[in-house]
Amino acid sequence: MAKGPLVLPVFLVLAAAAMAVMLLVALSTRLSPLPYSQVQPNGYKLRRWWFVILSVGLVAIFAVTLPWFPYPPLRAAAHAAKNDTLYVKITAQQYGFTMPSVLPLDRRIVFEVTSLDVNHGFGIYDPRGQIVAQVQAMPDYVNHLPVTFTRAGRYTVRCLEYCGIGHASMQGGFDVR
Numbered sequence: 001m002a003k004g005p006l007v008l009p010v011f012l013v014l015a016a017a018a019m020a021v022m023l024l025v026a027l028s029t030r031l032s033p034l035p036y037s038q039v040q041p042n043g044y045k046l047r048r049w050w051f052v053i054l055s056v057g058l059v060a061i062f063a064v065t066l067p068w069f070p071y072p073p074l075r076a077a078a079h080a081a082k083n084d085t086l087y088v089k090i091t092a093q094q095y096g097f098t099m100p101s102v103l104p105l106d107r108r109i110v111f112e113v114t115s116l117d118v119n120h121g122f123g124i125y126d127p128r129g130q131i132v133a134q135v136q137a138m139p140d141y142v143n144h145l146p147v148t149f150t151r152a153g154r155y156t157v158r159c160l161e162y163c164g165i166g167h168a169s170m171q172g173g174f175d176v177r
């Protein structure tokens with residue numbers, strides 16, 4: 001359906017609604033002011049209902065949208081069933097990364113990222129120079145970073161955590177194909 005013809009009617013309806021609200025507010029101010037002792041209980045009652053409605057609404061929205069949770073753990077089971085995940089070890093060290101030189105396109109990869117000395121960052125930039133994913137590289141920890149590359153080409157990896165005098169030049173890369 002074309003968008004154009006809908007814009008004017010929608011605008012008119014919204015404008016009419018806004019004007020009606022303003023008119024109601026303007027009319028309501030013509031009455032003499034109520035004493036505070038009369039306003040306060042109503043305000044508290046309204047606030048209580050608003051709290052209940054918001055709480056129920058938020059829980060409902062949370063429950064309904066949970067299947068679209070954007071992060072991988074809930075979806076991991078489906079991938080594991082297909083058994084198509086490639087686990088890739090990444091080791092950061094002042095001032096470079098140990099990693100494979102070629103990685104597959106359109107396949108789920110889980111980077112297992114750690115560091116041999118201090119905290120580093122592991123930031124992946126696609127061939128256009130846009131950041132795709134990043135995680136900390138920490139000594140004595142393995143952080144898991146799931147990524148599926150959908151664009152072939154040369155990817156650059158940069159350290160995103162100041163790690164010493166050579167930090168600025170700490171980078172690596174791999175080809176995706």
Ligand SMILES: [Cu+2]
Binds near residue numbers: 160161162163168170
């Ligand atoms: Cu660094």
